[in-house]
Amino acid sequence: xxxxxxxxxxxxxxxxxxxxxxxxxxxxxxxxxxxxxxxxxxxxxxxxxxxxxxxxxxxxxxxxxxxxxxxxxxxxxxxxxxxxxxxxxxxxxxxxxxxxxxxxxxxxxxxxxxxxxxxxxxxxxxxxxxxxxxxxxxxxxxxxxxxxxxxxxxxxxxxxxxxxxxxxxxxxxxxxxxxxxxxxxxxxxxxxxxxxxxxxxxxxxxxxxxxxxxxxxxxxxxxxxxxxxxxxxxxxxxxxxxxxxxxxxxxxxx
Amino acid sequence: xxxxxxxxxxxxxxxxxxxxxxxxxxxxxxxxxxxxxxxxxxxxxxxxxxxxxxxxxxxxxxxxxxxxxxxxxxxxxxxxxxxxxxxxxxxxxxxxxxxxxxxxxxxxxxxxxxxxxxxxxxxxxxxxxxxxxxxxxxxxxxxxxxxxxxxxxxxxxxxxxxxxxxxxxxxxxxxxxxxxxxxxxxxxxxxxxxxxxxxxxxxxxxxxxxxxxxxxxxxxxxxxxxxxxxxxxxxxxxxxxxxxxxxxxxxxxxxxxxxxxxxxxxxxxxxxxxxxxxxxxxxxxxxxxxxxxxxxxxxxxxxxxxxxxxxxxxxxxxxxxxxxxxxxxxxxxxxxxxxxxxxxxxxxxxxxxxxxxxxxxxxxxxxxxxxxxxxxxxxxxxxxxxx
Numbered sequence: 237x238x239x240x241x242x243x244x245x246x247x248x249x250x251x252x253x254x255x256x257x258x259x260x261x262x263x264x265x266x267x268x269x270x271x272x273x274x275x276x277x278x279x280x281x282x283x284x285x286x287x288x289x290x291x292x293x294x295x296x297x298x299x300x301x302x303x304x305x306x307x308x309x310x311x312x313x314x315x316x317x318x319x320x321x322x323x324x325x326x327x328x329x330x331x332x333x334x335x336x337x338x339x340x341x342x343x344x345x346x347x348x349x350x351x352x353x354x355x356x357x358x359x360x361x362x363x364x365x366x367x368x369x370x371x372x373x374x375x376x377x378x379x380x381x382x383x384x385x386x387x388x389x390x391x392x393x394x395x396x397x398x399x400x401x402x403x404x405x406x407x408x409x410x411x412x413x414x415x416x417x418x419x420x421x422x423x424x425x426x427x428x429x430x431x432x433x434x435x436x437x438x439x440x441x442x443x444x445x446x447x448x449x450x451x452x453x454x455x456x457x458x459x460x461x462x463x464x465x466x467x468x469x470x471x472x473x474x475x476x477x478x479x480x481x482x483x484x485x486x487x488x489x490x
Numbered sequence: 491x492x493x494x495x496x497x498x499x500x501x502x503x504x505x506x507x508x509x510x511x512x513x514x515x516x517x518x519x520x521x522x523x524x525x526x527x528x529x530x531x532x533x534x535x536x537x538x539x540x541x542x543x544x545x546x547x548x549x550x551x552x553x554x555x556x557x558x559x560x561x562x563x564x565x566x567x568x569x570x571x572x573x574x575x576x577x578x579x580x581x582x583x584x585x586x587x588x589x590x591x592x593x594x595x596x597x598x599x600x601x602x603x604x605x606x607x608x609x610x611x612x613x614x615x616x617x618x619x620x621x622x623x624x625x626x627x628x629x630x631x632x633x634x635x636x637x638x639x640x641x642x643x644x645x646x647x648x649x650x651x652x653x654x655x656x657x658x659x660x661x662x663x664x665x666x667x668x669x670x671x672x673x674x675x676x677x678x679x680x681x682x683x684x685x686x687x688x689x690x691x692x693x694x695x696x697x698x699x700x701x702x703x704x705x706x707x708x709x710x711x712x713x714x715x716x717x718x719x720x721x722x723x724x725x726x727x728x729x730x731x732x733x734x735x736x737x738x739x740x741x742x743x744x745x746x747x748x749x750x751x752x753x754x755x756x757x758x759x760x761x762x763x764x765x766x767x768x769x770x771x772x773x774x775x776x777x778x779x780x781x782x783x784x785x786x787x788x789x790x791x792x793x794x795x796x797x798x799x800x801x802x803x804x805x806x807x808x809x810x811x812x813x814x815x816x817x818x819x820x821x822x823x824x825x826x827x828x829x830x831x832x833x834x835x836x837x838x839x840x841x842x843x844x845x846x847x848x849x850x851x852x853x854x855x856x857x858x859x860x861x862x863x864x865x866x867x868x869x870x871x872x873x874x875x876x877x
Contacts, residue, residue: 241661245647252649316645320706323611323639324662327631488568489613 238326239334246308246338255303256342263296263350267357274361282363287452289354290373296350297343297381298408304342305388306404307397308335309484318489329481336389336477340382347378366454372462373451379469380445384408386473387440390480393487410435411442440472556625558714558745559587559610563619566605579605580769583619587747587762589713592740594760595749596855602769603749604642607718610747611639624714635664638712642719642749644703648692652683652702655691656709663710670709677705682731696723704735715739717748721755733759753855765855786824787847790831792817792839804830816842 250256270288274281309332312318321331351374358366387407391400410417414436421432444465447457566579580602587593597603608614610621612628626633646655653674660670678684681701694702700723707715720736721729729752736746736759750756756763757777765773773780795817800808807823808830817839821830824846834841 237664238662241658245650245658249647249649316641316643317647319611319613319639319641320644320646320659320703321662322613323634323637323641324659325631325633325635325664326662486615488615489608 239330239337242321242326242331242334243337243341246335247341248338250300250304250339250342251345253304256300256346259296259300259303260346260349263292263346264353266292266296267350267354271357271361281361282358282366282454283452285358285361286354286366286370286373286454287448289350289357290370290377290448290451293347293350293354293374293377294380297346297377298384300343300346301339301381301384301388302401302404305339305385306392306401308339308389309392310395310397310400313489316489322489328484328487329477332389332393332480332484333477336386336473339389340385343381343385344378347374347381350374351377363454366451368456369451369454372456373447375462376445376447376457376465379465380442383440383442383445383469383472383476386476386480390476390483393480393484407439408442411440412446414439414441415443441468444468555589556622557586558589558591558624559585559621559747561585561610561619561621564606564609564616564621565618566609566614567617578769579614579617580609580766583771585764585771585774587745589624589745590740590743591761592736592746592759593748594756594763595747595766596753596756596763597749597766601766603766604718605769606766607639607716607747607749611637611716636713638707638710638715640703640707640715640717640720642722644699644706646691646694646699646702649690651688651690652678652694653687655702656706659706660709663712665710673709677709678702680708681705681735697725697728700724701728701731704732708735708739713744715744715746715748717746719750720748721750721752729755788821788824788827789843789845789847790819790821790834790841791843791845792819792834792841794838794840795834798834798837798839801833804833820847 267285267289270285273284273288309318312321318331322328351371354374355364355367355370358364358370384404384407388400388404391403394400395403417432417436417439421429421436424432447461450457561583564583565581567581568577568579569575570577583606595603595606605614609616610623610628612631612634616628621628623633624636650658653671656674656677657667657670660673661667665673675684675687678687681704683698683701683705691699691702700720704717704720707717715736717736720732724732733755736748739746740759746759748756748759760777762774762776763780764771793816798810798817800810800819804826807821807826809820809822811818811820819830819834821827827844831841831844
């Protein structure tokens with residue numbers, strides 16, 4: 237019962253924040269701006285618009301996570317607003333899950349809105365049939381942001397906003413290269429190989445959510461892949477939130 | 491449920507420690523849990539209310555119900571992040587607060603009052619010891635279901651309006667949405683913020699935030715209120731309103747534990763006072779008991795005694811103070827009042843008034859604090875900190 241309440245309040249907090257509105261507008265402008273390159277794309281305008289548009293959804297979503305998500309819990313502790321919540325019958329894990337759900341919800345709205353803008357732009361250009369591929373791409377971007385938000389909540393619960401932003405960005409960057417890292421580990425000698433494998437398994441497997449090349453060709457991904465990506469996002473986020481809850485449980489609020 | 495239109499109630503005699511109580515049925519499940527807790531953690535001798543008596547027409551809570559607050563060896567210490575040195579927060583707190591009782595918590599800055607309150611509300615984790623709120627161990631989130639808490643200098647979500655905030659916290663404490671909405675409206679009005687319910691909190695003044703915090707603490711009709719410096723930041727009118735609210739809750743049988751630096755408020759509101767010094771509970775008694783243990787002073791205001799010197803037999807207890815319009819003789823031992831008045835009348839003094847000067851809680855507290863400073867001197871100066 238308390239999780240949806242905290243989620244709703246976090247959603248309200250995020251959506252009333254000017255940062256979110258600013259980022260959505262900037263994302264929309266970038267998607268529209270791809271049309272300036274359309275004539276230079278030598279017949280690849282559809283591909284370029286789709287690819288850049290989906291990339292913009294991911295990157296602007298990441299920007300929101302870094303600006304809002306990484307201070308999600310730390311700011312509450314710093315401003316002591318957390319006192320008013322945790323002195324009520326709310327468990328600390330429920331608080332963290334609520335925070336994660338609330339911001340994830342706001343990010344889904346952002347990904348969905350920008351996805352619709354992208355679709356509209358493509359439709360104006362006569363590529364309305366790209367709709368399913370674009371929406372799938374936006375859906376996967378939403379899943380990716382959900383995973384990154386879980387990491388932001390973990391770091392935010394344990395450190396300062398600046399540090400948690402750095403950690404989150406680090407995990408995002410390494411996570412984007414996790415397949416290459418795993419490949420590199422196979423060719424590396426002994427101890428380095430084990431280390432790289434551990435790192436590759438710890439960071440989120442973000443290439444799972446990157447179907448932009450496929451979408452740019454107007455090819456929808458398979459349902460099996462979508463289901464797998466959804467399950468992976470939920471499992472990874474669950475593990476991260478469990479870790480965050482365990483660490484947060486013993487934390488003192490002075 | 492407290493209604494918005496409660497009338498002001500006449501107050502019972504504070505010094506007698508008379509209280510009214512709120513009694514609710516205890517479920518078999520919670521009782522069995524309490525028994526199990528009691529078996530696991532035998533309670534050491536605690537300082538309980540010395541003169542509690544049943545209220546006519548109400549069950550005697552002293553015979554069956556768990557106290558509203560019970561602490562057993564509750565301690566908190568911190569490890570300094572750089573030096574690794576242990577820093578004491580509070581040490582070995584053992585006390586009980588009975589249901590329906592109002593207890594004031596006194597202590598200088600850094601004594602451990604806020605630490606103790608935060609331990610009870612789950613914001614800090616005890617290093618050692620246990621505590622129960624209304625029979626529930628504080629380690630369980632459920633212990634806070636019937637708790638209302640006002641932190642010191644409360645902070646709120648600036649993006650919410652007053653009514654949104656109260657609805658939110660009311661629902662977090664278990665109220666249904668409709669009920670939370672109705673109560674939020676009522677409590678906003680009750681704390682004097684009802685005229686602009688949609689005003690966002692970033693536009694609230696400090697006093698308004700304090701009032702809102704009190705409304706938030708009371709929204710769900712808690713059986714136990716823990717208030718950390720509830721009068722801080724308030725003007726005299728705000729302080730009076732908060733005092734009235736606490737007294738009203740007391741009349742409804744709500745248990746109240748509050749800390750304050752404003753000693754007259756503690757004296758006015760509390761059934762009992764707990765004095766915390768250097769992280770330890772040094773004294774716990776009724777205000778009446780604390781004050782009655784001190785010698786009574788009497789002020790005798792006179793005229794017509796310009797050259798009168800105090801006779802040698804009275805010099806150790808009677809002190810002359812000359813003012814522009816009168817002479818005041820301060821008698822430091824009221825047992826010698828008749829003797830002093832006889833002497834003044836014999837000398838032709840015109841006695842205008844005889845005013846008993848009760849030793850205030852403030853003087854007694856300052857004396858106790860002075861003693862505490864002495865004991866603190868034994869410890870390194872930096873081994874205390876306030877949460």
